[in-house]
Amino acid sequence: MIRVENLGKSYAGQWVVDLPELELPRGGLTAIIGPNGAGKSTLLSMIARLQSPDRGVVTLDGQDILRIPGDTLARRLTVLRQDNAMAARLTVSDLVGFGRYPYSKGRLTGEDHAKIEESLALVELQPYRHRFLDELSGGQRQRAFIAMVLAQDTEYALFDEPLNSLDIRHAVSVMQLLRRAAEELGKTVVTVLHDLNFAARHSDRIIAMKNGQLQFAGPPHQVIRTVALRDLYGIDLNVSRTDGKLMVDIYG
Structure with missing residues:
Protein backbone atom coordinates (compact mmCIF):
# COMPACT_ATOMS: atom_id res chain seq x y z
CA MET A 1 0.00 0.00 0.00
CA ILE A 2 1.12 3.54 -0.78
CA ARG A 3 0.28 6.05 1.92
CA VAL A 4 0.96 9.77 2.18
CA GLU A 5 0.74 11.77 5.39
CA ASN A 6 0.81 15.57 5.63
CA LEU A 7 2.40 15.62 2.17
CA GLY A 8 3.21 19.02 0.73
CA LYS A 9 5.15 20.54 -2.15
CA SER A 10 5.36 24.26 -2.83
CA TYR A 11 6.72 26.48 -5.57
CA ALA A 12 7.24 30.20 -5.07
CA GLY A 13 5.29 30.07 -1.82
CA GLN A 14 2.32 28.29 -3.39
CA TRP A 15 1.36 24.81 -2.28
CA VAL A 16 0.91 22.69 -5.42
CA VAL A 17 0.31 19.54 -3.35
CA ASP A 18 -1.31 19.73 0.08
CA LEU A 19 -2.55 16.33 1.20
CA PRO A 20 -3.12 15.61 4.89
CA GLU A 21 -3.74 11.92 4.18
CA LEU A 22 -4.20 9.58 1.23
CA GLU A 23 -4.05 5.81 0.78
CA LEU A 24 -3.58 3.91 -2.47
CA PRO A 25 -4.30 0.24 -1.70
CA ARG A 26 -2.40 -2.63 -3.27
CA GLY A 27 -3.74 -4.15 -6.46
CA GLY A 28 -5.94 -2.87 -9.25
CA LEU A 29 -5.76 0.32 -11.27
CA THR A 30 -6.03 3.75 -9.66
CA ALA A 31 -6.56 6.81 -11.86
CA ILE A 32 -5.64 10.30 -10.68
CA ILE A 33 -7.81 12.93 -12.37
CA GLY A 34 -8.28 16.67 -12.11
CA PRO A 35 -7.76 19.91 -14.05
CA ASN A 36 -4.37 21.23 -15.12
CA GLY A 37 -2.43 22.50 -12.12
CA ALA A 38 -4.20 20.14 -9.74
CA GLY A 39 -0.90 18.62 -8.57
CA LYS A 40 -1.43 15.18 -10.11
CA SER A 41 1.99 14.77 -11.72
CA THR A 42 3.75 16.34 -8.74
CA LEU A 43 2.06 13.85 -6.43
CA LEU A 44 3.10 10.97 -8.68
CA SER A 45 6.70 12.21 -8.84
CA MET A 46 6.94 12.39 -5.04
CA ILE A 47 5.53 8.86 -4.72
CA ALA A 48 8.18 7.73 -7.23
CA ARG A 49 10.90 9.66 -5.34
CA LEU A 50 11.65 11.80 -8.40
CA GLN A 51 10.95 14.86 -6.26
CA SER A 52 11.37 15.37 -2.54
CA PRO A 53 8.41 16.73 -0.56
CA ASP A 54 8.74 19.97 1.36
CA ARG A 55 6.90 18.33 4.21
CA GLY A 56 5.33 15.02 5.09
CA VAL A 57 6.11 11.46 4.17
CA VAL A 58 5.32 8.83 1.54
CA THR A 59 5.38 5.22 2.70
CA LEU A 60 5.48 2.07 0.61
CA ASP A 61 4.12 -0.92 2.49
CA GLY A 62 4.88 0.91 5.73
CA GLN A 63 8.42 2.03 4.83
CA ASP A 64 9.40 5.67 4.34
CA ILE A 65 10.17 5.79 0.63
CA LEU A 66 13.12 8.13 1.22
CA ARG A 67 14.77 5.49 3.42
CA ILE A 68 14.46 2.58 0.99
CA PRO A 69 17.79 1.89 -0.81
CA GLY A 70 17.64 2.84 -4.47
CA ASP A 71 18.31 -0.68 -5.77
CA THR A 72 15.61 -2.09 -3.53
CA LEU A 73 13.08 0.56 -4.54
CA ALA A 74 13.77 -0.05 -8.25
CA ARG A 75 12.73 -3.67 -7.79
CA ARG A 76 9.50 -2.68 -6.05
CA LEU A 77 8.31 0.46 -7.86
CA THR A 78 8.76 1.89 -11.33
CA VAL A 79 7.47 4.99 -13.09
CA LEU A 80 6.93 6.05 -16.70
CA ARG A 81 7.14 9.83 -16.93
CA GLN A 82 5.68 12.12 -19.55
CA ASP A 83 9.11 13.16 -20.80
CA ASN A 84 10.20 9.62 -21.60
CA THR A 154 7.84 -4.37 -9.93
CA GLU A 155 4.66 -4.70 -7.93
CA TYR A 156 3.96 -0.98 -8.22
CA ALA A 157 3.86 0.69 -11.65
CA LEU A 158 3.20 4.43 -12.01
CA PHE A 159 2.30 6.14 -15.30
CA ASP A 160 2.17 9.92 -15.80
CA GLU A 161 -0.32 10.73 -18.59
CA PRO A 162 0.48 7.63 -20.69
CA LEU A 163 -2.16 8.59 -23.27
CA ASN A 164 -0.60 11.97 -24.01
CA SER A 165 -0.49 12.69 -27.79
CA LEU A 166 -1.98 9.30 -28.73
CA ASP A 167 -4.87 8.93 -31.14
CA ILE A 168 -7.99 7.16 -29.89
CA ARG A 169 -7.03 3.72 -31.23
CA HIS A 170 -3.62 3.75 -29.57
CA ALA A 171 -5.07 5.25 -26.38
CA VAL A 172 -7.52 2.36 -26.16
CA SER A 173 -4.66 -0.10 -26.68
CA VAL A 174 -2.56 1.47 -23.92
CA MET A 175 -5.44 1.48 -21.43
CA GLN A 176 -6.09 -2.18 -22.18
CA LEU A 177 -2.42 -2.89 -21.49
CA LEU A 178 -2.56 -1.12 -18.12
CA ARG A 179 -5.71 -3.05 -17.27
CA ARG A 180 -3.98 -6.33 -18.15
CA ALA A 181 -0.98 -5.36 -16.00
CA ALA A 182 -3.32 -4.96 -13.04
CA GLU A 183 -5.49 -8.02 -13.67
CA GLU A 184 -3.19 -10.61 -15.21
CA LEU A 185 0.17 -9.61 -13.73
CA GLY A 186 -1.19 -8.57 -10.34
CA LYS A 187 0.48 -5.16 -10.38
CA THR A 188 -0.64 -2.07 -8.50
CA VAL A 189 -1.08 0.43 -11.34
CA VAL A 190 -1.41 4.16 -10.65
CA THR A 191 -1.88 6.49 -13.60
CA VAL A 192 -2.59 10.16 -14.22
CA LEU A 193 -5.40 10.51 -16.76
CA HIS A 194 -7.23 13.38 -18.43
CA ASP A 195 -9.81 11.28 -20.27
CA LEU A 196 -12.70 10.81 -17.86
CA ASN A 197 -14.33 8.04 -19.85
CA PHE A 198 -11.14 5.98 -19.80
CA ALA A 199 -10.88 6.59 -16.06
CA ALA A 200 -14.49 5.54 -15.54
CA ARG A 201 -14.23 2.40 -17.67
CA HIS A 202 -10.82 1.02 -16.71
CA SER A 203 -10.20 2.10 -13.11
CA ASP A 204 -10.90 0.29 -9.88
CA ARG A 205 -10.64 3.53 -7.95
CA ILE A 206 -10.27 7.20 -8.77
CA ILE A 207 -8.46 10.00 -6.95
CA ALA A 208 -9.76 13.48 -7.89
CA MET A 209 -7.55 16.50 -7.15
CA LYS A 210 -7.94 20.25 -7.51
CA ASN A 211 -5.54 23.01 -6.47
CA GLY A 212 -3.24 20.47 -4.89
CA GLN A 213 -5.90 19.03 -2.63
CA LEU A 214 -7.93 15.85 -2.57
CA GLN A 215 -11.53 16.40 -3.63
CA PHE A 216 -12.91 12.88 -4.01
CA ALA A 217 -11.64 9.32 -3.72
CA GLY A 218 -13.38 6.03 -4.30
CA PRO A 219 -14.62 3.60 -6.95
CA PRO A 220 -15.73 5.14 -10.27
CA HIS A 221 -19.45 5.19 -9.45
CA GLN A 222 -18.71 7.35 -6.40
CA VAL A 223 -16.45 9.85 -8.17
CA ILE A 224 -17.74 9.98 -11.75
CA ARG A 225 -20.89 11.97 -10.92
CA THR A 226 -22.32 14.99 -12.69
CA VAL A 227 -22.26 17.43 -9.77
CA ALA A 228 -18.83 16.30 -8.56
CA LEU A 229 -17.18 16.64 -11.98
CA ARG A 230 -18.85 19.97 -12.74
CA ASP A 231 -17.38 21.32 -9.51
CA LEU A 232 -13.99 19.72 -10.18
CA TYR A 233 -13.54 21.06 -13.72
CA GLY A 234 -15.87 24.06 -13.76
CA ILE A 235 -17.53 23.03 -17.02
CA ASP A 236 -20.95 21.86 -18.15
CA LEU A 237 -21.07 18.09 -18.41
CA ASN A 238 -23.36 15.19 -17.69
CA VAL A 239 -22.74 11.65 -16.47
CA SER A 240 -25.02 8.88 -17.68
CA ARG A 241 -25.03 5.09 -17.85
CA THR A 242 -25.02 3.19 -21.13
CA ASP A 243 -25.29 -0.59 -20.96
CA GLY A 244 -24.34 -0.33 -17.30
CA LYS A 245 -21.19 1.69 -18.05
CA LEU A 246 -20.56 5.27 -16.97
CA MET A 247 -20.35 7.84 -19.78
CA VAL A 248 -19.26 11.47 -19.46
CA ASP A 249 -20.68 13.90 -22.03
CA ILE A 250 -19.05 17.34 -22.14
CA TYR A 251 -21.04 20.24 -23.55
CA GLY A 252 -19.94 23.49 -25.12
Missing part, protein backbone atom coordinates in the same frame (compact mmCIF):
# COMPACT_ATOMS: atom_id res chain seq x y z
CA ALA A 85 12.43 10.59 -24.53
CA MET A 86 15.30 8.22 -25.29
CA ALA A 87 18.01 8.14 -27.91
CA ALA A 88 16.23 7.53 -31.21
CA ARG A 89 18.80 4.96 -32.33
CA LEU A 90 17.97 2.57 -29.53
CA THR A 91 16.21 -0.56 -30.65
CA VAL A 92 12.98 -1.68 -29.02
CA SER A 93 14.78 -4.63 -27.42
CA ASP A 94 17.51 -2.35 -26.05
CA LEU A 95 14.94 -0.03 -24.53
CA VAL A 96 13.00 -2.84 -22.88
CA GLY A 97 16.28 -4.23 -21.58
CA PHE A 98 16.78 -1.08 -19.51
CA GLY A 99 13.94 -2.34 -17.35
CA ARG A 100 16.21 -5.18 -16.21
CA TYR A 101 19.00 -2.89 -14.99
CA PRO A 102 18.00 -3.12 -11.29
CA TYR A 103 18.64 -6.85 -11.50
CA SER A 104 21.55 -7.33 -13.91
CA LYS A 105 23.30 -3.91 -13.92
CA GLY A 106 23.51 -4.07 -17.69
CA ARG A 107 24.81 -7.65 -17.97
CA LEU A 108 21.70 -9.43 -19.15
CA THR A 109 21.18 -13.01 -18.06
CA GLY A 110 18.96 -15.69 -19.52
CA GLU A 111 16.28 -14.73 -17.03
CA ASP A 112 16.53 -11.10 -18.15
CA HIS A 113 16.15 -12.03 -21.81
CA ALA A 114 13.13 -14.19 -20.96
CA LYS A 115 11.51 -11.27 -19.13
CA ILE A 116 12.22 -8.96 -22.08
CA GLU A 117 10.55 -11.41 -24.47
CA GLU A 118 7.60 -11.83 -22.14
CA SER A 119 7.14 -8.04 -21.96
CA LEU A 120 7.41 -7.65 -25.74
CA ALA A 121 4.75 -10.33 -26.14
CA LEU A 122 2.41 -8.57 -23.72
CA VAL A 123 2.55 -5.34 -25.74
CA GLU A 124 2.58 -7.24 -29.06
CA LEU A 125 5.86 -5.80 -30.28
CA GLN A 126 7.84 -8.99 -30.89
CA PRO A 127 8.07 -8.34 -34.68
CA TYR A 128 9.53 -4.89 -33.94
CA ARG A 129 12.20 -5.91 -31.42
CA HIS A 130 15.06 -4.89 -33.75
CA ARG A 131 13.44 -1.66 -34.97
CA PHE A 132 14.84 1.67 -33.83
CA LEU A 133 12.54 3.85 -31.77
CA ASP A 134 12.40 6.57 -34.44
CA GLU A 135 11.06 3.94 -36.88
CA LEU A 136 7.95 3.34 -34.75
CA SER A 137 4.61 5.11 -34.68
CA GLY A 138 3.72 7.10 -31.58
CA GLY A 139 1.50 4.32 -30.29
CA GLN A 140 4.13 1.65 -30.89
CA ARG A 141 6.77 3.75 -29.14
CA GLN A 142 4.53 4.22 -26.10
CA ARG A 143 3.92 0.48 -25.96
CA ALA A 144 7.69 -0.06 -26.07
CA PHE A 145 8.10 2.18 -23.02
CA ILE A 146 5.33 0.28 -21.25
CA ALA A 147 7.16 -2.96 -22.07
CA MET A 148 10.25 -1.48 -20.40
CA VAL A 149 8.19 -0.79 -17.28
CA LEU A 150 6.74 -4.31 -17.33
CA ALA A 151 10.20 -5.83 -17.77
CA GLN A 152 11.28 -4.15 -14.54
CA ASP A 153 8.84 -6.54 -12.89
Whole structure:
Protein backbone atom coordinates (compact mmCIF):
# COMPACT_ATOMS: atom_id res chain seq x y z
CA MET A 1 0.00 0.00 0.00
CA ILE A 2 1.12 3.54 -0.78
CA ARG A 3 0.28 6.05 1.92
CA VAL A 4 0.96 9.77 2.18
CA GLU A 5 0.74 11.77 5.39
CA ASN A 6 0.81 15.57 5.63
CA LEU A 7 2.40 15.62 2.17
CA GLY A 8 3.21 19.02 0.73
CA LYS A 9 5.15 20.54 -2.15
CA SER A 10 5.36 24.26 -2.83
CA TYR A 11 6.72 26.48 -5.57
CA ALA A 12 7.24 30.20 -5.07
CA GLY A 13 5.29 30.07 -1.82
CA GLN A 14 2.32 28.29 -3.39
CA TRP A 15 1.36 24.81 -2.28
CA VAL A 16 0.91 22.69 -5.42
CA VAL A 17 0.31 19.54 -3.35
CA ASP A 18 -1.31 19.73 0.08
CA LEU A 19 -2.55 16.33 1.20
CA PRO A 20 -3.12 15.61 4.89
CA GLU A 21 -3.74 11.92 4.18
CA LEU A 22 -4.20 9.58 1.23
CA GLU A 23 -4.05 5.81 0.78
CA LEU A 24 -3.58 3.91 -2.47
CA PRO A 25 -4.30 0.24 -1.70
CA ARG A 26 -2.40 -2.63 -3.27
CA GLY A 27 -3.74 -4.15 -6.46
CA GLY A 28 -5.94 -2.87 -9.25
CA LEU A 29 -5.76 0.32 -11.27
CA THR A 30 -6.03 3.75 -9.66
CA ALA A 31 -6.56 6.81 -11.86
CA ILE A 32 -5.64 10.30 -10.68
CA ILE A 33 -7.81 12.93 -12.37
CA GLY A 34 -8.28 16.67 -12.11
CA PRO A 35 -7.76 19.91 -14.05
CA ASN A 36 -4.37 21.23 -15.12
CA GLY A 37 -2.43 22.50 -12.12
CA ALA A 38 -4.20 20.14 -9.74
CA GLY A 39 -0.90 18.62 -8.57
CA LYS A 40 -1.43 15.18 -10.11
CA SER A 41 1.99 14.77 -11.72
CA THR A 42 3.75 16.34 -8.74
CA LEU A 43 2.06 13.85 -6.43
CA LEU A 44 3.10 10.97 -8.68
CA SER A 45 6.70 12.21 -8.84
CA MET A 46 6.94 12.39 -5.04
CA ILE A 47 5.53 8.86 -4.72
CA ALA A 48 8.18 7.73 -7.23
CA ARG A 49 10.90 9.66 -5.34
CA LEU A 50 11.65 11.80 -8.40
CA GLN A 51 10.95 14.86 -6.26
CA SER A 52 11.37 15.37 -2.54
CA PRO A 53 8.41 16.73 -0.56
CA ASP A 54 8.74 19.97 1.36
CA ARG A 55 6.90 18.33 4.21
CA GLY A 56 5.33 15.02 5.09
CA VAL A 57 6.11 11.46 4.17
CA VAL A 58 5.32 8.83 1.54
CA THR A 59 5.38 5.22 2.70
CA LEU A 60 5.48 2.07 0.61
CA ASP A 61 4.12 -0.92 2.49
CA GLY A 62 4.88 0.91 5.73
CA GLN A 63 8.42 2.03 4.83
CA ASP A 64 9.40 5.67 4.34
CA ILE A 65 10.17 5.79 0.63
CA LEU A 66 13.12 8.13 1.22
CA ARG A 67 14.77 5.49 3.42
CA ILE A 68 14.46 2.58 0.99
CA PRO A 69 17.79 1.89 -0.81
CA GLY A 70 17.64 2.84 -4.47
CA ASP A 71 18.31 -0.68 -5.77
CA THR A 72 15.61 -2.09 -3.53
CA LEU A 73 13.08 0.56 -4.54
CA ALA A 74 13.77 -0.05 -8.25
CA ARG A 75 12.73 -3.67 -7.79
CA ARG A 76 9.50 -2.68 -6.05
CA LEU A 77 8.31 0.46 -7.86
CA THR A 78 8.76 1.89 -11.33
CA VAL A 79 7.47 4.99 -13.09
CA LEU A 80 6.93 6.05 -16.70
CA ARG A 81 7.14 9.83 -16.93
CA GLN A 82 5.68 12.12 -19.55
CA ASP A 83 9.11 13.16 -20.80
CA ASN A 84 10.20 9.62 -21.60
CA ALA A 85 12.43 10.59 -24.53
CA MET A 86 15.30 8.22 -25.29
CA ALA A 87 18.01 8.14 -27.91
CA ALA A 88 16.23 7.53 -31.21
CA ARG A 89 18.80 4.96 -32.33
CA LEU A 90 17.97 2.57 -29.53
CA THR A 91 16.21 -0.56 -30.65
CA VAL A 92 12.98 -1.68 -29.02
CA SER A 93 14.78 -4.63 -27.42
CA ASP A 94 17.51 -2.35 -26.05
CA LEU A 95 14.94 -0.03 -24.53
CA VAL A 96 13.00 -2.84 -22.88
CA GLY A 97 16.28 -4.23 -21.58
CA PHE A 98 16.78 -1.08 -19.51
CA GLY A 99 13.94 -2.34 -17.35
CA ARG A 100 16.21 -5.18 -16.21
CA TYR A 101 19.00 -2.89 -14.99
CA PRO A 102 18.00 -3.12 -11.29
CA TYR A 103 18.64 -6.85 -11.50
CA SER A 104 21.55 -7.33 -13.91
CA LYS A 105 23.30 -3.91 -13.92
CA GLY A 106 23.51 -4.07 -17.69
CA ARG A 107 24.81 -7.65 -17.97
CA LEU A 108 21.70 -9.43 -19.15
CA THR A 109 21.18 -13.01 -18.06
CA GLY A 110 18.96 -15.69 -19.52
CA GLU A 111 16.28 -14.73 -17.03
CA ASP A 112 16.53 -11.10 -18.15
CA HIS A 113 16.15 -12.03 -21.81
CA ALA A 114 13.13 -14.19 -20.96
CA LYS A 115 11.51 -11.27 -19.13
CA ILE A 116 12.22 -8.96 -22.08
CA GLU A 117 10.55 -11.41 -24.47
CA GLU A 118 7.60 -11.83 -22.14
CA SER A 119 7.14 -8.04 -21.96
CA LEU A 120 7.41 -7.65 -25.74
CA ALA A 121 4.75 -10.33 -26.14
CA LEU A 122 2.41 -8.57 -23.72
CA VAL A 123 2.55 -5.34 -25.74
CA GLU A 124 2.58 -7.24 -29.06
CA LEU A 125 5.86 -5.80 -30.28
CA GLN A 126 7.84 -8.99 -30.89
CA PRO A 127 8.07 -8.34 -34.68
CA TYR A 128 9.53 -4.89 -33.94
CA ARG A 129 12.20 -5.91 -31.42
CA HIS A 130 15.06 -4.89 -33.75
CA ARG A 131 13.44 -1.66 -34.97
CA PHE A 132 14.84 1.67 -33.83
CA LEU A 133 12.54 3.85 -31.77
CA ASP A 134 12.40 6.57 -34.44
CA GLU A 135 11.06 3.94 -36.88
CA LEU A 136 7.95 3.34 -34.75
CA SER A 137 4.61 5.11 -34.68
CA GLY A 138 3.72 7.10 -31.58
CA GLY A 139 1.50 4.32 -30.29
CA GLN A 140 4.13 1.65 -30.89
CA ARG A 141 6.77 3.75 -29.14
CA GLN A 142 4.53 4.22 -26.10
CA ARG A 143 3.92 0.48 -25.96
CA ALA A 144 7.69 -0.06 -26.07
CA PHE A 145 8.10 2.18 -23.02
CA ILE A 146 5.33 0.28 -21.25
CA ALA A 147 7.16 -2.96 -22.07
CA MET A 148 10.25 -1.48 -20.40
CA VAL A 149 8.19 -0.79 -17.28
CA LEU A 150 6.74 -4.31 -17.33
CA ALA A 151 10.20 -5.83 -17.77
CA GLN A 152 11.28 -4.15 -14.54
CA ASP A 153 8.84 -6.54 -12.89
CA THR A 154 7.84 -4.37 -9.93
CA GLU A 155 4.66 -4.70 -7.93
CA TYR A 156 3.96 -0.98 -8.22
CA ALA A 157 3.86 0.69 -11.65
CA LEU A 158 3.20 4.43 -12.01
CA PHE A 159 2.30 6.14 -15.30
CA ASP A 160 2.17 9.92 -15.80
CA GLU A 161 -0.32 10.73 -18.59
CA PRO A 162 0.48 7.63 -20.69
CA LEU A 163 -2.16 8.59 -23.27
CA ASN A 164 -0.60 11.97 -24.01
CA SER A 165 -0.49 12.69 -27.79
CA LEU A 166 -1.98 9.30 -28.73
CA ASP A 167 -4.87 8.93 -31.14
CA ILE A 168 -7.99 7.16 -29.89
CA ARG A 169 -7.03 3.72 -31.23
CA HIS A 170 -3.62 3.75 -29.57
CA ALA A 171 -5.07 5.25 -26.38
CA VAL A 172 -7.52 2.36 -26.16
CA SER A 173 -4.66 -0.10 -26.68
CA VAL A 174 -2.56 1.47 -23.92
CA MET A 175 -5.44 1.48 -21.43
CA GLN A 176 -6.09 -2.18 -22.18
CA LEU A 177 -2.42 -2.89 -21.49
CA LEU A 178 -2.56 -1.12 -18.12
CA ARG A 179 -5.71 -3.05 -17.27
CA ARG A 180 -3.98 -6.33 -18.15
CA ALA A 181 -0.98 -5.36 -16.00
CA ALA A 182 -3.32 -4.96 -13.04
CA GLU A 183 -5.49 -8.02 -13.67
CA GLU A 184 -3.19 -10.61 -15.21
CA LEU A 185 0.17 -9.61 -13.73
CA GLY A 186 -1.19 -8.57 -10.34
CA LYS A 187 0.48 -5.16 -10.38
CA THR A 188 -0.64 -2.07 -8.50
CA VAL A 189 -1.08 0.43 -11.34
CA VAL A 190 -1.41 4.16 -10.65
CA THR A 191 -1.88 6.49 -13.60
CA VAL A 192 -2.59 10.16 -14.22
CA LEU A 193 -5.40 10.51 -16.76
CA HIS A 194 -7.23 13.38 -18.43
CA ASP A 195 -9.81 11.28 -20.27
CA LEU A 196 -12.70 10.81 -17.86
CA ASN A 197 -14.33 8.04 -19.85
CA PHE A 198 -11.14 5.98 -19.80
CA ALA A 199 -10.88 6.59 -16.06
CA ALA A 200 -14.49 5.54 -15.54
CA ARG A 201 -14.23 2.40 -17.67
CA HIS A 202 -10.82 1.02 -16.71
CA SER A 203 -10.20 2.10 -13.11
CA ASP A 204 -10.90 0.29 -9.88
CA ARG A 205 -10.64 3.53 -7.95
CA ILE A 206 -10.27 7.20 -8.77
CA ILE A 207 -8.46 10.00 -6.95
CA ALA A 208 -9.76 13.48 -7.89
CA MET A 209 -7.55 16.50 -7.15
CA LYS A 210 -7.94 20.25 -7.51
CA ASN A 211 -5.54 23.01 -6.47
CA GLY A 212 -3.24 20.47 -4.89
CA GLN A 213 -5.90 19.03 -2.63
CA LEU A 214 -7.93 15.85 -2.57
CA GLN A 215 -11.53 16.40 -3.63
CA PHE A 216 -12.91 12.88 -4.01
CA ALA A 217 -11.64 9.32 -3.72
CA GLY A 218 -13.38 6.03 -4.30
CA PRO A 219 -14.62 3.60 -6.95
CA PRO A 220 -15.73 5.14 -10.27
CA HIS A 221 -19.45 5.19 -9.45
CA GLN A 222 -18.71 7.35 -6.40
CA VAL A 223 -16.45 9.85 -8.17
CA ILE A 224 -17.74 9.98 -11.75
CA ARG A 225 -20.89 11.97 -10.92
CA THR A 226 -22.32 14.99 -12.69
CA VAL A 227 -22.26 17.43 -9.77
CA ALA A 228 -18.83 16.30 -8.56
CA LEU A 229 -17.18 16.64 -11.98
CA ARG A 230 -18.85 19.97 -12.74
CA ASP A 231 -17.38 21.32 -9.51
CA LEU A 232 -13.99 19.72 -10.18
CA TYR A 233 -13.54 21.06 -13.72
CA GLY A 234 -15.87 24.06 -13.76
CA ILE A 235 -17.53 23.03 -17.02
CA ASP A 236 -20.95 21.86 -18.15
CA LEU A 237 -21.07 18.09 -18.41
CA ASN A 238 -23.36 15.19 -17.69
CA VAL A 239 -22.74 11.65 -16.47
CA SER A 240 -25.02 8.88 -17.68
CA ARG A 241 -25.03 5.09 -17.85
CA THR A 242 -25.02 3.19 -21.13
CA ASP A 243 -25.29 -0.59 -20.96
CA GLY A 244 -24.34 -0.33 -17.30
CA LYS A 245 -21.19 1.69 -18.05
CA LEU A 246 -20.56 5.27 -16.97
CA MET A 247 -20.35 7.84 -19.78
CA VAL A 248 -19.26 11.47 -19.46
CA ASP A 249 -20.68 13.90 -22.03
CA ILE A 250 -19.05 17.34 -22.14
CA TYR A 251 -21.04 20.24 -23.55
CA GLY A 252 -19.94 23.49 -25.12
